[in-house]
Amino acid sequence: MVRKFFDIIANNAVPAVFILISAFAIPLSGFSASYLVQELLTRIGRNSFLILSLLIPIMAGMGLNFGMVLGAMAGQIGLLFICDWGIVGIPGMVLACLIGTPIAIILGIFCGHILNRAKGREMVTSYILGFFINGVYQMTVLYLMGWIIPITNPNLLLSRGYGVRNAVSLSGIRAVLDNLIPTVITNPEGAKQFLNVNGAGSFFLIQLPFFDGTIRIPLATFIIIALFCVFIVWFRKTKLGQDMRAIGQSQSVADSAGIPVNRTRIIAIVISTVLACYGQIIYLQNMGTLNTYNSHDQAGMFSIAALLIGGASVSKASITNVFVGVILFHLMFIVAPMAGKNLIGEAQIGEYFRVFVSYGIIAIALVLHAWKRNREREAARRSLRGGNGGKA
């Protein structure tokens, strides 16, 4: 009984800590409920796709795919091209995905082959691989673009004539997906004000009498995320999905059963990388600015942190973990600076605290995972020895 309770606590320690911190920080921040809901909805739309792309490698037993930054870089290259060519709106976004896809597939195959040579150490290998490909990306963007790769838009290029500027405006595709099906939730009074300001445009206006405030919902983004969730649920039931789950449980058993382990692992990484490419494009269309040399850096770390905060582990993650994680993680993002300011008079303290907690949580989750795995091994060993610890 005590052991079961201890197991429940151990399994949900990270989300529990975050719920506890949020419960203190939300009242301290002084933000209204409608503001928090608006911010959370925006951030769920912005980040969920990236985090969902991590699920498939976990299913295949490859741990947290730090190599997702490879896909993010592919997406950014697609965005740079559409900015240069001046393609705007949804066609621009789709074209960026189209350009990014072959790059992401090639990088995914490359990453998969390397990870197959580093079985059991996939996370650290993919993390370092991210740095390596980042070097290649920086060389391409900083030296080859505008010199060998034609970039003609002077707004994109550095003053020396080649290399892309540090910040690129994505005004052509900014929030195009989020505003594709504009939806607003408000109360009747808010609806009148909204109509006065915006006019009777083509948007869905949902009126709730009890609702306080006005929130905009990125409905099209949510529909795409929902479709992606359906894809994951369907994919798990396919032959390939079952193969990945079998590999995730035991590679040697899967190999004995005739499953092509290495090939399946490569496919898992390719799917994850391609989806990360699309996720980064969705993320950046929401932000509206591409930080050429840094945007992808944090994509992997923040997505993984959010997934772990949602209660996932290195070997097990679900769609629920993604959404719980993105809500808890970004709730901290929103409330921590203001809570810090109201508590100590310094917003930076809250921000430092949030960064400290974000990275710390990855460390805690990894330590908990290692500790749990060792405990399970120990339990298995004990059961093999007849449950008496091997003593005669």
Added chain:
Amino acid sequence: MFVAFLKFLMRWFQRLIVLAALIALGVWLFYIGREHQIFLDNKTSGNFKALEQINVSVNGGEISELMQRERDVKKVVGPKFEIRAEIFDEDGEIVSTISKEIKICFSKDIMINLPTLAAGEENFIVPAPK
């Protein structure tokens, strides 16, 4: 052996079709999604003298009032756009109205010489300034 070879060919054929379809989709997206800068130029060009005043609207958007030797720029998305212009005389009376659909296709930016357009000539599209 022959069946296996046929299967192999078929598989590559299918892949090529998918690849060609994706490239075609890319070209179509490029075609319909490209943003163009349309320079509206009310300056003397050859025999066509600058107009006293011309009000121009592109795709039913905001109207630009252009006096002699003035220039404005509009942004349009897609391979074609509609231009509507009202030409005024020295007394401020509307002399004529022009409505025309212009195709840009794959070119990036263009400049429309309004006096040439008002004269009903076909060569009113000139290269955009850099």
